[in-house]
Amino acid sequence: MTCNHELISAFLDGELEPIIVAPVTGHLLKCDSCCRKLSELAQVQSAMRERCLLPDPEGLTRSVMLAITNEKTLGNPGVAAHRVQQGSGSVRAPEMEGPSGPRTRAKE
């Protein structure tokens, strides 16, 4: 299927007709543009419902996925902590609990 942002909005609401759930979901797995649109529309949905906005949803998604990929690749969650630059600030992946012991974190 081709990009259809109206269907992405309906996907966000869980309001897709059953027959197009699989094609739309499959399209999202392949289309970065529609993934970014999903993030934008989800931001508006949260703002409407909860009056809460993330400053950089793209950066957050990247950080989460990078942490997960590193954890998987390195095979050692304990060394997966990293820092990802995002605009004016940075987001640190949380230190991760390794298989041999509890997670620790510097005192805030």
Next chain:
Amino acid sequence: MSAADGILVEKAKKGDHKAFEVLVRKYQGRVASVIARTVSDRSRVQDLTQEAFIKAYRALPGFRGESAFYTWLYRIAVNTAKNWALSADRGVPISDMALEDADRVASQLHDHNTPERHLLRGELIAALNEAIAGLATVMREAIELRDIQGKSYEEIAAIMECPIGTVRSRIFRGRQEIVDRMSGYMKSGQPLGPAP
């Protein structure tokens, strides 16, 4: 659980990172909202949102789909926020605490509201209200029925006396206009907290 979430969860369980990414994109705003109810520090909300998703990814093999994916994710987010608040208030290293324990001591947590938070909330509400006010009436009505009153598309169609396809279109166009009107604000690097 919605059919789409079911597809994505099953793929993510099998190691499809892109499937988990779509779930992150879909729910990160709502998870941040949950965390911001407990944590007022603006950068910390984003940090803890990230942490909640990483916990969810690790716990995904144990998710059996007995509840909606978001219900399961919501509890992880609440637990993450409460653990952080407890550790911050008591000056102890953060550690995973059973949700029941976190619930029991939640009343001891400090009120994290600050004047800055109130100010930012006011800015957000003003910008959002302005964006909503600029929408065509039919779009504004559809999006408010959906996002504020939680009506289904079918219910909205009945209320607005139009086909479901028209409801879908009005909601999408309304959201897109809000994205366009608030784009500068949303990219300003100003994380904004929730209303009480």
